Amino acid sequence: xxxxxxxxxxxxxxxxxxxxxxxxxxxxxxxxxxxxxxxxxxxxxxxxxxxxxxxxxxxxxxxxxxxxxxxxxxxxxxxxxx
Numbered sequence: 001x002x003x004x005x006x007x008x009x010x011x012x013x014x015x016x017x018x019x020x021x022x023x024x025x026x027x028x029x030x031x032x033x034x035x036x037x038x039x040x041x042x043x044x045x046x047x048x049x050x051x052x053x054x055x056x057x058x059x060x061x062x063x064x065x066x067x068x069x070x071x072x073x074x075x076x077x078x079x080x081x082x
Contacts, residue, residue, distance in 0.1 A: 003067065005034045005082060008046055008056040015073045016055045022076060032080065057082060 007023070009016035020036060028034055039046040039054060049058060049066075059068040059082060074082060 002062045003033065004060050004062075005032055006049070006058045006060060007034055007036045008039050008049070008051045008054055008058070009036060010039050010054045013054040019055055019073065019079070022079070026076075028079070032082075 007019070009020060023029065023032075023034055023036070037045055039051060051058075053071050055071070055073065057070045057074060057079075058066055060066055068082065070082060
């Protein structure tokens with residue numbers, strides 16, 4: 001099963017910047033299959049996914065069905081277990 005984690009972020013979100021740095025520094029894009037989505041640049045995606053706050057993490061399956069959602073900061077280990 002190819003699940004994907006959508007990480008909704010914004011330039012004005014300081015916790016998002018820290019999480020994004022962890023993802024980039026550890027190359028989690030491939031290991032955890034994370035897609036970073038800037039809500040300011042991709043408002044339509046955020047709206048369709050009912051994202052109201054950043055950071056928001058949504059795990060989806062290969063068909064785009066939402067499996068899990070977390071709003072707020074995740075630690076390194078929480079992100080790996082998400």
